[in-house]
Amino acid sequence: MTSLARALSNSKTSDAECLDSLPNAMRNCTLHGSRREVRVLVINTGGTIGMKSHNDVLSPESNAFVEGLRKLTTFHDEQYAQDTGLYEFYDTPDKTLVLPNPSSHAEERFKRSYKDNKQVVYTFLEYSPLLDSSNMSTEDWGKIGKDIEKNYECYNGFVILHGTDTMAYTASALSFMCEHLGKPVILTGSQVPIYEMRSDGRDNLMGALLIAGLFVIPEVCVYFRNKLYRGNRVTKVDTGSFNAFASPNLPPLAKMDVDITVNWDTVWRANTSTKFRVRTELNRNVGLLRLFPGITAATVRSFLQPPMEGVVLETYGTGNLKEATDRGVIIINTTQCLRGTVSKVYATGEVGASAALSKATDKASLILNAVPQELEAIRDALAPPLACAAAKIGDVEALESIREMGSYLSVGDYDGRTPLHIAACEGHLKVVQYLLEHGSSVHSRDRYGDTPLSNAVRFRRKDIVRLLRKTGAHLSREQLAVSGTELCSLAAHGDLDGLQIWHLAGAVLNTPGYDGQSALSVVSTGVLLRFLLLPYSPKNTPLTHLLYVVRPGT
Known part of the structure; x- marks a missing residue:
């Protein structure tokens, strides 16, 4: 299946939306050597990253971003595009670019930063008009979410270009709107336009593209200044620095140094067998109240009156709001400090606990591992092949033991094959169910471009194909x-x-x-x-x- 070249398709059908974008002629686009393409959709909503100076005033310029990147050899490999007929294969050649292949690097240590030598092809979807992030509304969040949903099966990852003022808000909203997400959605932008000499935009965009294309991190994230943050745990902390964002209570999910290092222990692990969907029904009757010494009870009471249905409190203790909770108002209590949490060790806090306050704690909070660094390295090296061996013989108990050691069961072996790939090939339905319940990704690709679904098709495992499809697995465009x-x-x-x-x-x-x-x-x-x-x-x-x-x- 994966050895065939890109081929003809001239019919449109609701059964596979990706077929709508295929050309009506046979294309000879066989990839050379061991190269494999991954696709990323870049949704350009606006922001400083794409602005240009006009009369000493920065303003967005439509339809200029792609052509600007096309001139930069670090962002587009024109020779590869010509050799492989890239422009003939995609219906939007003027919006499609391809990153250079890592084999162009002379030093082996740089090649290691790339996973399985894959080539990232990225296509732009630009909003018209471009949006001002300070005016971003819930309708705009819904539009972004629906565009992700519409193109979900056609791309391996998504990058959203966004203004920095409200980027953290959009990332947090999308993290809850995108349910059962199995692919990376990464928001990024810049403090200085990408066209300027001292711009942080080039590094931010490059890092976001590489992580979205090369790693299956099934979260909505923010990428800024060489760090990938969880989208609902990040905040803007500096308006005048390239280190504009931070995640005070959670370490970055990934760091971009000489090597790209992913903290798999922190990455969210889905435990569902439900397809991806976007929920756009948002309740506007939610407010944010920051308490301060001297605030009157009447002010708080007035804030909690109907039609208020949900409140996020920034406090310095849990407090007592029993009347509002008795009326059904959902109250989320969080600290005003960048680090730490609210505490109920004082008398007033204990009263708040009896009022059944909900603490704003993330279910995916990092579980600190006390294992020495050397033992962690050994665990990370041995766990993938051991997990694949357990999956091959259908040993769920062994997989559970490996997982309890802190290992991530979606990490591949030397060929990029995950335990889910192996279980799908062998037809071990119970193992597949277990792996899906503990965060294994149906979208993981091995070095040959195969997914667990394509393996199950090849070995004709009908029950496993049904389960993977139910979970959101799909055949690729190719x-x-x-x-x-x-x-x-x-x-x-x-x-x-x-x-x-x-x-x-x-x-x-x-x-x-x-x-x-x-x-x-x-x-x-x-x-x-x-x-x-x-x-x-x-x-x-x-x-x-x-x-x-x-x-x-x-």
Whole structure:
């Protein structure tokens, strides 16, 4: 499946939205050597990073960002684009760029920073008009979320260019709106426009693109000044420094030094088997109240009156707000300090505890590990192959033991294959269920570009394909493009089981192959004809009845 080149697709279908963007001609875009492409969608909402100076005043300039980056060799490899027919493959060539391949680096220590030698292709979606972050509203958050949802299956990661003033607010909102997220969504921007000589924008954008394309970190994050922060644990702390953001109570998820170091112990691990979705229904009757010495009870009482339904308090103790909580108002109590939490060690705080206050603690808070650094290094080196070995033999107890050691079960072995890849190949349904419940990503790719879903299709594990699809796994754009050829081959050989497994995985049965024929045109048996036509035939018609009564082999 992954060895085939990009292929023809000339039909549109609601079953696979990505097919809508495929060209109507055969493209010979075979990737050279061991290169594999990953796709990132860059949503440009506006912000300082893309502004230009006009009459000594910074203002956004539409449709200029991409062409500016195209001229920078660090952001676009024109030779690669020409050699592989990149512009012919994508319907928006004027909005698509590709980062240089790491093999262009002379020193091996720089190549290590890249994962599996993958090439990052990124496409821009620019808002018109560009937004001022200080005027960002809940409707704008919803628009960003829906654009992610619409393009979710077509890209490996997402980068959102945003103004710094309200970037932390947008990141926090999206982190709750994007439910069951399985791919990285990274917000970034800059203090100085990217066109200026001393801009932080180039490093911020490059880092965000690399992490979004090369790592499966299933969170909404903020990337700034070589650090990746959890989106709902970050705040802007400095308006005049390139170190503009910080996450006081949680260390960065990743750091960009000579090597890209990901703190996998801190990365959020999903424990759900539900597909990704965006929830845009937000309640506006929520307020933020900062308490100070001398604030009157009447002021607080007035603030809590209807239609207020939720309150975030910045306090210096838990306090007592029993009347409001009895009325059903949700109260989140947080400290005014950058570090630490509110405490109930004092008498007034104990009264607040009896009032059933909700503390604003993150479920994914870092669990400090007391293991010495040397033992952690040994654990991190041994855990991936041990976990893969346990997955191969279907040993859930061994996986549980490895997880209890603090190991992240979504980290791959030397080939990038995760335990979920192995379990999908071997058909161990219980292992797959366990791994999904403990944060394994269905979107992880090995060095050959295979996902757990493509492995399950190859080895015809129907139950596992169903479970992975339920969890949000999908075939890639390239796999959908070549699926027509695979389907034609299966139909020509009378392989109903193979057709069924591809259909379960999300392939469209009437997708044409390399020669323009579909599986339906090469079908040779009645049972295959029945299977291929039923999805496209109206119910209770003479054709439907005929297909059901045709016997195999007729």
